[in-house]
Structure formats: C-alpha cells, structure tokens
Amino acid sequence: MHELFLTSHIANDDLSRTVRILQGYCGMKPVSLIERRLMWEGPRARTNLKGIDPGFLMRQPPQLAPVWRGLHEQLVRQSYILTLIYDVTRDFGQAEANGNEEKPVLDCDQLPGTLRWSDLPDPGVNRPVNTRPIISIEEQRGLCTIMQSMGHRFIKEIIQECYRFINNNVVFELSRYLQLPDHAGNKQQRKISTHLPPFQSLVAFDLENKWILTASVRVANGNDPDQMQQGIGELTTVKTEFEGCFDLHMVDRHTVDTRVKI
Amino acid sequence: MASIPNEFPISLKSWPSSNSNDSTSLPNLIQRINFERGGFRDISEESLHQEIAEAEAESSNGEEDRSSEEEEVDEEPDRMKELMTARDEMLVQLEAAHHGAAFALDFVSLLLSKDTPVQAGLSMTPQLREMVGTGTLGADKIQASRITDTQKENNRHVAKGWKIQNLNKTVDTILESATRLEKEMETETKYWEQVLAVSENGWAVCRLPNEKQTLGVRFGFLEAAPAFRNQSLAALRRNADGSISLDQGVTSTEPQCVRVRVQVNGINTGSSTIPRPVPEDGPIESLILQARNTIFSTELWQELSRESRTLGAFNVRYKGDPLTFPLDSERTILLDPVILGDSAPSPPGPDDSTAEGIAIALNLLLAYSHRQNHRRRTQIPAPISAAKRPNPPYNLLRSLITRHRHQQTITSLHNLLAPLCAMLKSASLTPTPSYTIIHSPSQPPPFANFSLAERTISSLTERLESIATLKLTPDTTLTITSRTSQFPVAGTSFGLSLNQESELNATCVAPPAIADVKGVEDYVFFATSCALASLFISPDVDDSSWIRTAQPNVLRKLFQGGRAKQLVFNVSRMKTGTKGVKGNCSLSVAWEWMRHDSWSVGSENTMKYREANEFGEKRGEQGIYEWKHVAGWDDGEGQVMKGLEGVVTDAGREEADGARLRQKSGRVQAFKGN
Structure with missing residues (x-):
C-alpha cells in the first residue's frame, strides 16, 4: 500500500479556525483522537536481519498473512523504526489527577493496537506530492511481544492528539505531538510505562506548539499508474482549493526517514 | 484676433495622435468611395441626398420595431452592463481631459518661460524642456483686442449661467441618487432581514459556487446520491420590491411526493395524505421546505424503483407507474409519485392509516439510509484500488x-x-x-x-x-x-x-x-399431548396407575387377566365451517380396551402421532372426551362439563365406568366459549 501526503503547519491560535474550515469542507464533525505511539527500533545491523519469525508468519490467518509477509520482506532488507499505535481516551490520567489510588493499568500488550511501518518517501522528482510505501496492521493484540521477538527495542513513546476529517478519499489529520513530562528531558526511555500522566501535564513536542495538518490518500497498489494518478489528482485538487488558506506542501523526504541509522 | 469666432469658449483638445487614422482625410475618402461605389461616375449630390433620406426612413421604421420588440423581450435592461459602459466612457473622457490639461500647462509654461524662466520651469515637463528648451517660444500682442467690455460682461454672465445650470443639474442628480440609494437601502434591508430569518431557522445559507455575488440556500441532503446533492442549492434572489424569491434554476421541478395507496381487488381502500402545494408567492420558508420535501421524494422514488428490481421474489412489480407489492393475501400496496395539487384528494378509506404508516416508514428508512451513508463517508476510506466500489440500493x-x-x-x-x-x-x-x-x-x-x-x-x-x-x-x-x-x-x-x-x-x-x-x-x-400424557404417569408400575408406552402421547393401564386399557391424548387444529376464523383447536382424550402386547413400534414422532390418531378411530373407541376452543363463540356458548383429571380418572376405572361410558357410546363434548 502507498500513502500520498502533503503537509502544512498551523499555529495553535489558528486551531479552532482550521477545525471550522475543515468541518465545513468535509461536511462532518471532527473525529477527536488521542493515540499513544510507541517507537521500536530494529536491530542495528546492515546484514543478517532475520525479520519476523517464520513460525509466527505461518500461524497468521489467511487475510493477514500477505501483509505480515510483506512486512517481513521489508525488515529483512533494512532495519526500520516501527510504531505501535494505541487509542487512548482524554481522561486516561484522570485517576492520578484526582488523587485516586487505583490507577488504571494500561498494559499495551493486552490491548488491541496498530502496527505501522512506513518507508522513506520516494525520491519522485516529478510528483507534486510525497509518496511512500506503508504497511498498517490493525486491531492486533500482543504486538509488544511480537516486537521483542523480532529483536526490536523500545526507545520512546509519544502521545498524538489528532482531529481527523475525511473528504472522499482524502484524510485530513490535524495533529500535534505531546511528550510525557518525565521524559521531556531524557532522550531515551527504556520501559513502557503502564500508567499515563494526566493529559494536562503533557508537554508539547514542538516548542512553538504548532499543529501539523496532513492531507493523505492511500493507494492499494503503488505500481499502478492509474491508481497513483487518481490519488495525486485528489490531493492536488485539495491543495489548489486551499491555496491561500493552508500552505499544503511536500516535505523533504529525509525529515520522515524511518530507517535505523547505523 | 479676427480669426477667433464669436462662439467662445474654444475647447482645448489633444492633438490627434496621427493623421493617417483620420477617416475624413481626402485620400481616405477617395479610397473609400472607390471601394464602396466603384468611382465617382454615377454619384451626384442629389442621388446621395435621396439615398440618405431613404436609409433614414428605413432605419427609423426598423428602430421602432426593434425597440418595441426589445421592450417586450427584455423589460429590464442589463443594469450591470450599462454601468460598466458608462464607467468606461467616463474614464476615456477623464483621460482626454487630463491629457488636454497637461498639454495646455506645458504650452503656457513654455510661453511664460521666456519671461519668468524659474517659475515656468517648475510646471514644465522635462521632456518638453529637453526637446525645445526654455524660452524658445515668444508671444506678442499684435492687435488690440476686439472684445469690448460689454462682450466681456456678457461672456461672464454666460459662464455664470452655465455654472449655475450645471450646479443645479449636479444637485438634482445627487438628490436623485440619494433617493435611489435610500430606496435601495430599504429593499436591501428587507432582503437581508429575510435571508437572516432563513438562516436563523437553521437553513444553511452560502454563496453560490458559480455566481459568487448571489446567496443561496442549501435545502437538500448532504448524504443523498450525488445527483440529488448537486441539485440541492437554490439561489435567494431579491425581487425589485426587496422581497425574496427562491430560484432553483434549471433543476426546478414541480413539487411532488410519493403517494401510497392500498387496494383490495382493484378498489382503493386507503391512501396516504398528499400535502397542498405552497403558492408561488408564499412565504420563503414554506417554499424552501417544499423544495426539500420534493427533492427527498424524488430521491425516495428513484431508490424505490432501483430497489424494486432486486425484489421480484417478493412480488414487487414495477413496470411503469405505479410500483406494486402485495401486503397480504388481499391487500396490495401501490406506490407512485404525484405532483402536489394535481389530483383531487381521495375519499377517506379504512386503510388510510396503513397507507400513511407505510409512507412515513419509507421516509424514515430513507433518512436512516442517509445516516448510514454519513457513517460510511466519515470512516477512513479503503485505499484507492482498481476494484469498483459497489453502490447497492438502499433497503427500503x-x-x-x-x-x-x-x-x-x-x-x-x-x-x-x-x-x-x-x-x-x-x-x-x-x-x-x-x-x-x-x-x-x-x-x-x-x-x-x-x-x-x-x-x-x-x-x-x-x-x-x-x-x-x-x-x-x-x-x-x-x-x-x-x-x-x-x-x-x-x-x-x-x-x-x-x-x-x-x-x-x-x-x-x-x-x-x-x-x-x-x-x-x-x-x-x-x-402438548405428550406433556399432558406425562402428567398422569406414575413412577411405580402397579395396577392402579397409567404407565408410559413407546408413544409418548399414549398411556396404558394393566388390569388382571392380561387385559389393558389404553389412553390417547391428541391435540389438533379443528376445522370449522366459518371461513376466515382462525385459532380453533381441540383436545381429545380417547380410551379403549386392548390386548396387552406391544402393538406399535415406531421410531419417528410423527409416525407415532399418526398411529396414535388412527388407533382411536380404527379400534372403535370406548370413550372419548373433547375440549374445544372456538374463536368467536359468545359467552355461555359451550360449557365445560369436566376437567381433564376427572376424565382420566374415570377412564382408568376397570368396570363400572367403562361400562357406563360404553353404554353412552358417543362423544361427550365440552364447549368453552371465548
């Protein structure tokens, strides 16, 4: 699967205006999401990457098997940083804020989550949008165990606050990243915490507290020029329609590099 | 100064930019005449006069005709176009005046530069100074002015007159435009008040995408099929008096709705209500509402006809209007679109509420389908692929x-x-x-x-x-x-x-x-018959009790001497002579003497059941007791003589009762009313 996207930055002051504009454009109320994103780093090696355990691949149900196999092929070729995404609610840390003794335990391994792999965007000089291959495996349990078995190392977690809008095939995500207060200073964190601090105590990752607006389209087969052209067409239409309002532009592909540096 | 005519003042005009363009110059004229008339040979002054006179007569006739036609065709001239032309004309004249003034200034400055070079140099353009230099033009009085003081005085009066006249004209124009603006303001306020009222009542008011200056109201449904969604915008136009009118453009359709009728044997027994059409000059709100109802009904009708193609198995038929389907064995439902106010309201019938209910249900189901569309639309879409996304008909x-x-x-x-x-x-x-x-x-x-x-x-x-x-x-x-x-x-x-x-x-x-x-x-x-039979089974096998047999609804009692008595429970639907009366059933308990052997071995319940039924009929029952329930009996019709337990106890007696019942040799019936 390929993802085509354009991004823009929105100042925090313009947030409500942006939400209103997108609400009108898409004809829907924003879907407000808070996602916990766990980053896992692959082994620091160039060769002899083992990828995913073959036994695990064999056990997968037929509809998921090709997706896992696709991921395996990528991970054998190159070591990547993978992301696990878990939906959380805004009041995840309320218990702690209220001084409640019993904190809700968030054991990510027991919760259904999404495994997300995305490649370095294609160089594609002729394309007006960023494109990159992605693999997204949704609603899976026990992902942390799988990651460990794949020799991946947990490095960091981050919270994404997001408003999602959809217009035809284009998905607009207006999001910002927040850090846990304990880890704001540290570069790396070694353990997945089972409790989250109250939402209000999270620290914005970006010092200017800007929001990122991403307009993206997913294409099933990136090698099919017709499908790609349709996706590009929809995104450029959006870009033209928002001209003068949001500056949707391509990003330098190396800013979203997910490969492990060795 | 004798050459100066008396009709002073002379207007200062810019120099013609080039002579070649002058259409009245002699070479041009000769060329034109040669081209149009083929030389001067046949042209005389008289013939030309005549020609002009004819042409004028013709054109005046034609103009009259045309103007009257124009008035008929287009009573309101294109105001916008008129304004634009006037503006252009004004700009051209202003530019010409500006040019003229600049040239005059240059001329005067050049003339004065001989005497007061510093002062004149300030107002002179650098181009002129470079081209001719300062002080190169001189002027002298060569003759005394012929203008007398009286003439001067007259001229002053004329100038004053002109000024006053023009001032008056200006004042009049300004007053006129003020009045017009005031009127415009009133109508505009009236219009905006109405637009605001529409907006405050919850209708989405927006600019029309293809006519940015015009406001429109979205009356349709965002989740409808694209064809209907695109038609759901109407312009809110301002009439001359400031009132508001709804303009649906080319898509304007007659107000309509889907009518539901119920028919029994081809005779109408019920119909859904059809609302009255709103008059064209009715309140804007009602018109918008009617437009909304119409577009909803149109979509409903299209979806119904689309869906009917997949429902042939349910006897849904649609071959041209109306669409029909059977509700039950007697009643048929007919659906068709009707234009409001076209047909007379149907007389009230017994099935009006059914028809109304179906009409409401169909509307609700379409609205529900819209909600589902919204849900689907706001989910993350599947990636773009070669597979076509299906568009199945709604389940209405x-x-x-x-x-x-x-x-x-x-x-x-x-x-x-x-x-x-x-x-x-x-x-x-x-x-x-x-x-x-x-x-x-x-x-x-x-x-x-x-x-x-x-x-x-x-x-x-x-x-x-x-x-x-x-x-x-x-x-x-x-x-x-x-x-x-x-x-x-x-x-x-x-x-x-x-x-x-x-x-x-x-x-x-x-x-x-x-x-x-x-x-x-x-x-x-x-x-039921099995359950009833099981009530009378005793766990111990002795002479005084009923025991179970291979058939669950048949019981047996053993007596001395190898004799046995058999008791059959049977529940069945009872046939009555009255047509259409449902819900009759009867319970019969039959017993008889028999040899004590295993007379029936069946495996299937139904077989047992049938055999048990036949048992009573073939062997000549010795006694039978029935309870019936017949729907429609009045109170007191049918009275219960005995309870089940009593009957079974009686049936279990060895001699006396059996003999007595045999003597009666008939059916003892107990009836129970409703």
Missing part, C-alpha cells in the same frame, strides 16, 4: 417487507398459542398453561455514537427476533425462537427448544430448526 421495501412478515409470524404464533392455552384452561389443568412472546433485546449498537433515532430504526429492521415461551406443565416449558432475516433471503426460521428438566427431552425431541409455521404447529400440538 426490503426492510418493510421483512418487518411485515415478522409481524405476521408473531400473529400466527399468537393464533396458535392463545387458543391452545384457552383450551387447556377449559380442561381445568393446574397450573393453567400460559405463554408469553417477547422481542429479544436489541444488540448493542455496532458503533459507539449510534443515536437514539438510528437505534430505534435498527431495532425495528435489523434484528427481528421474538421468543415465545409456552409453559405447558410445571416441568415442561417450550421455547420458540422466531428469527426473520433480510439477507440473503428474507424469511422466518424457527428454533424450538425444551427446558433441560423436561421429560419430553427423552420422548419428543424438538427439531432444531423449522422453516414454516405449519411445522411449528404440528410440533407444538404433539408436544
């Missing part, structure tokens, strides 16, 4: 038909169980058998933000399941689960089950699934 009629079938099923279950319980009650059974039918609770909504309205529609259409519980005896409870599904084939299936403790689990196993009500009825009747 299908939901209606399955719901109706389900209700019919429930009714037939009531028709089965109510008389059964009434009849058993008349047989003085304790505790009295009873039944309940409950609708299974709706499933938790598939989505988190499922609104109450959606939940209601979903519970009425999506999962149609009812559970009937029939408590026959203290030990035996029969549960009938009827489930009606929409897909893949609309139909009802029944699941039957007995409670775990029941003895019937061993003798009369419930079939797991039955497809029709008749099968259910057969089983329920057989199970």
Whole structure:
C-alpha cells in the first residue's frame, strides 16, 4: 500500500479556525483522537536481519498473512523504526489527577493496537506530492511481544492528539505531538510505562506548539499508474482549493526517514 | 484676433495622435468611395441626398420595431452592463481631459518661460524642456483686442449661467441618487432581514459556487446520491420590491411526493395524505421546505424503483407507474409519485392509516439510509484500488417487507398459542398453561455514537427476533425462537427448544430448526399431548396407575387377566365451517380396551402421532372426551362439563365406568366459549 501526503503547519491560535474550515469542507464533525505511539527500533545491523519469525508468519490467518509477509520482506532488507499505535481516551490520567489510588493499568500488550511501518518517501522528482510505501496492521493484540521477538527495542513513546476529517478519499489529520513530562528531558526511555500522566501535564513536542495538518490518500497498489494518478489528482485538487488558506506542501523526504541509522 | 469666432469658449483638445487614422482625410475618402461605389461616375449630390433620406426612413421604421420588440423581450435592461459602459466612457473622457490639461500647462509654461524662466520651469515637463528648451517660444500682442467690455460682461454672465445650470443639474442628480440609494437601502434591508430569518431557522445559507455575488440556500441532503446533492442549492434572489424569491434554476421541478395507496381487488381502500402545494408567492420558508420535501421524494422514488428490481421474489412489480407489492393475501400496496395539487384528494378509506404508516416508514428508512451513508463517508476510506466500489440500493421495501412478515409470524404464533392455552384452561389443568412472546433485546449498537433515532430504526429492521415461551406443565416449558432475516433471503426460521428438566427431552425431541409455521404447529400440538400424557404417569408400575408406552402421547393401564386399557391424548387444529376464523383447536382424550402386547413400534414422532390418531378411530373407541376452543363463540356458548383429571380418572376405572361410558357410546363434548 502507498500513502500520498502533503503537509502544512498551523499555529495553535489558528486551531479552532482550521477545525471550522475543515468541518465545513468535509461536511462532518471532527473525529477527536488521542493515540499513544510507541517507537521500536530494529536491530542495528546492515546484514543478517532475520525479520519476523517464520513460525509466527505461518500461524497468521489467511487475510493477514500477505501483509505480515510483506512486512517481513521489508525488515529483512533494512532495519526500520516501527510504531505501535494505541487509542487512548482524554481522561486516561484522570485517576492520578484526582488523587485516586487505583490507577488504571494500561498494559499495551493486552490491548488491541496498530502496527505501522512506513518507508522513506520516494525520491519522485516529478510528483507534486510525497509518496511512500506503508504497511498498517490493525486491531492486533500482543504486538509488544511480537516486537521483542523480532529483536526490536523500545526507545520512546509519544502521545498524538489528532482531529481527523475525511473528504472522499482524502484524510485530513490535524495533529500535534505531546511528550510525557518525565521524559521531556531524557532522550531515551527504556520501559513502557503502564500508567499515563494526566493529559494536562503533557508537554508539547514542538516548542512553538504548532499543529501539523496532513492531507493523505492511500493507494492499494503503488505500481499502478492509474491508481497513483487518481490519488495525486485528489490531493492536488485539495491543495489548489486551499491555496491561500493552508500552505499544503511536500516535505523533504529525509525529515520522515524511518530507517535505523547505523 | 479676427480669426477667433464669436462662439467662445474654444475647447482645448489633444492633438490627434496621427493623421493617417483620420477617416475624413481626402485620400481616405477617395479610397473609400472607390471601394464602396466603384468611382465617382454615377454619384451626384442629389442621388446621395435621396439615398440618405431613404436609409433614414428605413432605419427609423426598423428602430421602432426593434425597440418595441426589445421592450417586450427584455423589460429590464442589463443594469450591470450599462454601468460598466458608462464607467468606461467616463474614464476615456477623464483621460482626454487630463491629457488636454497637461498639454495646455506645458504650452503656457513654455510661453511664460521666456519671461519668468524659474517659475515656468517648475510646471514644465522635462521632456518638453529637453526637446525645445526654455524660452524658445515668444508671444506678442499684435492687435488690440476686439472684445469690448460689454462682450466681456456678457461672456461672464454666460459662464455664470452655465455654472449655475450645471450646479443645479449636479444637485438634482445627487438628490436623485440619494433617493435611489435610500430606496435601495430599504429593499436591501428587507432582503437581508429575510435571508437572516432563513438562516436563523437553521437553513444553511452560502454563496453560490458559480455566481459568487448571489446567496443561496442549501435545502437538500448532504448524504443523498450525488445527483440529488448537486441539485440541492437554490439561489435567494431579491425581487425589485426587496422581497425574496427562491430560484432553483434549471433543476426546478414541480413539487411532488410519493403517494401510497392500498387496494383490495382493484378498489382503493386507503391512501396516504398528499400535502397542498405552497403558492408561488408564499412565504420563503414554506417554499424552501417544499423544495426539500420534493427533492427527498424524488430521491425516495428513484431508490424505490432501483430497489424494486432486486425484489421480484417478493412480488414487487414495477413496470411503469405505479410500483406494486402485495401486503397480504388481499391487500396490495401501490406506490407512485404525484405532483402536489394535481389530483383531487381521495375519499377517506379504512386503510388510510396503513397507507400513511407505510409512507412515513419509507421516509424514515430513507433518512436512516442517509445516516448510514454519513457513517460510511466519515470512516477512513479503503485505499484507492482498481476494484469498483459497489453502490447497492438502499433497503427500503426490503426492510418493510421483512418487518411485515415478522409481524405476521408473531400473529400466527399468537393464533396458535392463545387458543391452545384457552383450551387447556377449559380442561381445568393446574397450573393453567400460559405463554408469553417477547422481542429479544436489541444488540448493542455496532458503533459507539449510534443515536437514539438510528437505534430505534435498527431495532425495528435489523434484528427481528421474538421468543415465545409456552409453559405447558410445571416441568415442561417450550421455547420458540422466531428469527426473520433480510439477507440473503428474507424469511422466518424457527428454533424450538425444551427446558433441560423436561421429560419430553427423552420422548419428543424438538427439531432444531423449522422453516414454516405449519411445522411449528404440528410440533407444538404433539408436544402438548405428550406433556399432558406425562402428567398422569406414575413412577411405580402397579395396577392402579397409567404407565408410559413407546408413544409418548399414549398411556396404558394393566388390569388382571392380561387385559389393558389404553389412553390417547391428541391435540389438533379443528376445522370449522366459518371461513376466515382462525385459532380453533381441540383436545381429545380417547380410551379403549386392548390386548396387552406391544402393538406399535415406531421410531419417528410423527409416525407415532399418526398411529396414535388412527388407533382411536380404527379400534372403535370406548370413550372419548373433547375440549374445544372456538374463536368467536359468545359467552355461555359451550360449557365445560369436566376437567381433564376427572376424565382420566374415570377412564382408568376397570368396570363400572367403562361400562357406563360404553353404554353412552358417543362423544361427550365440552364447549368453552371465548
């Protein structure tokens, strides 16, 4: 699967205006999401990457098997940083804020989550949008165990606050990243915490507290020029329609590099 | 200064830019004449005069005609175009004046530069200075002015007159435009007040995409099919008097709605109400509402006809208007689109409420489909692929038909169980058998933000399941689960089950699934007779008690001397002469003497049942007692003479009663009314 996207930055002051504009454009109320994103780093090696355990691949149900196999092929070729995404609610840390003794335990391994792999965007000089291959495996349990078995190392977690809008095939995500207060200073964190601090105590990752607006389209087969052209067409239409309002532009592909540096 | 004419003042004009363009110059004229007339030979002054006169006469006639035509065709001239032309003209003249003034200034400055070079140099353009230099033009008075003081005075008066005249004209114009503006303001205020009222009443007001200066109102539905969604914008135009009018453009259609009629044997027995059309000068709100209803009805009609193609199996027929489908064995539903105010309102009929209900249900189902569209639209879409995204028709009629079938099923279950319980009650059974039918609770909504309205529609259409519980005896409870599904084939299936403790689990196993009500009825009747029989079985085998046989509804009692008595319980549907009366059933208990042997070995319940039935008829019963329930009997019609227990006790006696009953040699009947 390929993802085509354009991004823009929105100042925090313009947030409500942006939400209103997108609400009108898409004809829907924003879907407000808070996602916990766990980053896992692959082994620091160039060769002899083992990828995913073959036994695990064999056990997968037929509809998921090709997706896992696709991921395996990528991970054998190159070591990547993978992301696990878990939906959380805004009041995840309320218990702690209220001084409640019993904190809700968030054991990510027991919760259904999404495994997300995305490649370095294609160089594609002729394309007006960023494109990159992605693999997204949704609603899976026990992902942390799988990651460990794949020799991946947990490095960091981050919270994404997001408003999602959809217009035809284009998905607009207006999001910002927040850090846990304990880890704001540290570069790396070694353990997945089972409790989250109250939402209000999270620290914005970006010092200017800007929001990122991403307009993206997913294409099933990136090698099919017709499908790609349709996706590009929809995104450029959006870009033209928002001209003068949001500056949707391509990003330098190396800013979203997910490969492990060795 | 003799050359200066008296008609002073002379207007200062810019120099013609080039002579070559002058159309009145002699070479040009000669060329034109040669070209148009082929030389000067046939041209004389008179002929030209005549020609001009003719042309004028013609054009004046033509103009009159044309102007009258124009007035008819277009009474309101294009105001915008007129304004633009006037503006252009004004700009041209202003530019010419500016040029003229600049040249005059240059000229005067050059003239003065000889005497006062510093002062004149300030107002002179650098180009002129470079080209001719300062002080190169001189002027001198060569003749005394002929203008006398009187003439000067006159000229001053004329100038003053002109000024006053023009000032008056200006004042008039300004006053006129002020009045016009005031009027415009009034009409504009009136218009905006109405637009605001429309907006405040919840209608979405926006600019028209192709006419940015015009306001429009969105009256249609965002979730409708694209064809209808694109038609759902109408312009709010301002009339000359400031009132507002709705302009639906080329898509404007007559107001219409979908009419539902009920027919019995081709005669109308009911019709849904058709609203009155709003007059064209009616309030804007009503017009918008009517436009909304119309577009909704149009879409409903299109979806109904689209769906009807997939519902041939339900006898839904659509070959041109109207669309028909049978509601039950007698009534047919007819659907067709009608234009409001075109047809006279139909006289009230007995099925008006049914027709109205169906019309409302169809509208609600379409609105529900819109909600589902919205839900689908706001989910993350599947990636773009070569596969086409299907656009299946909405389930409007299908939901209606399955719901109706389900209700019919429930009714037939009531028709089965109510008389059964009434009849058993008349047989003085304790505790009295009873039944309940409950609708299974709706499933938790598939989505988190499922609104109450959606939940209601979903519970009425999506999962149609009812559970009937029939408590026959203290030990035996029969549960009938009827489930009606929409897909893949609309139909009802029944699941039957007995409670775990029941003895019937061993003798009369419930079939797991039955497809029709008749099968259910057969089983329920057989199970009832078995359950009744099981009431009289005693665990110990001795002379004084009934024992079970291979057939669960037949009991046997052994007497001394190898003789035995057999007792058959049978519950069945009773045929009556009255047509259309449903819900009659009867219980018969028959007994007779027999040889004590195993006379019947059957494996199937139905076979046992049939044989047990035949048993009573073939062997010449020695006694039979029946309880009947007939729907429609009045109170007091039919009276219960004996209870079941009494009858069974009597039947179990060895000699005396048997003899007595034999002597009676007939059927003893007990009747029970409603």
